[in-house]
Amino acid sequence: MKVKCIFCGHELNLDHCVFDNYTGSVKCFSCSRMMELRTARGIAYSKYPLAIFETKRNLALVKMRIKPYCAHDSI
Numbered sequence: 856m857k858v859k860c861i862f863c864g865h866e867l868n869l870d871h872c873v874f875d876n877y878t879g880s881v882k883c884f885s886c887s888r889m890m891e892l893r894t895a896r897g898i899a900y901s902k903y904p905l906a907i908f909e910t911k912r913n914l915a916l917v918k919m920r921i922k923p924y925c926a927h928d929s930i
Contacts, residue, residue, distance in 0.1 A: 858899050862888045880905055
């Protein structure tokens with residue numbers, strides 16, 4: 856499966872079977888930026904910049920009155 860980076864347009868080759876049904880982050884090898892990718896049956900059906908995805912997630916957690924996890928909070 857080939858996926859284009861939404862930031863720089865570089866084509867990522869995701870032919871490994873792990874990516875056939877996948878939801879998670881993917882890093883572009885060209886520009887080093889992160890994307891949230893969702894695939895089903897080897898077809899990519901959504902991709903988002905990771906920062907926007909995290910912001911939406913945090914807003915949903917705030918609406919549910921759950922504090923978003925932050926690594927430096929545990930220090």
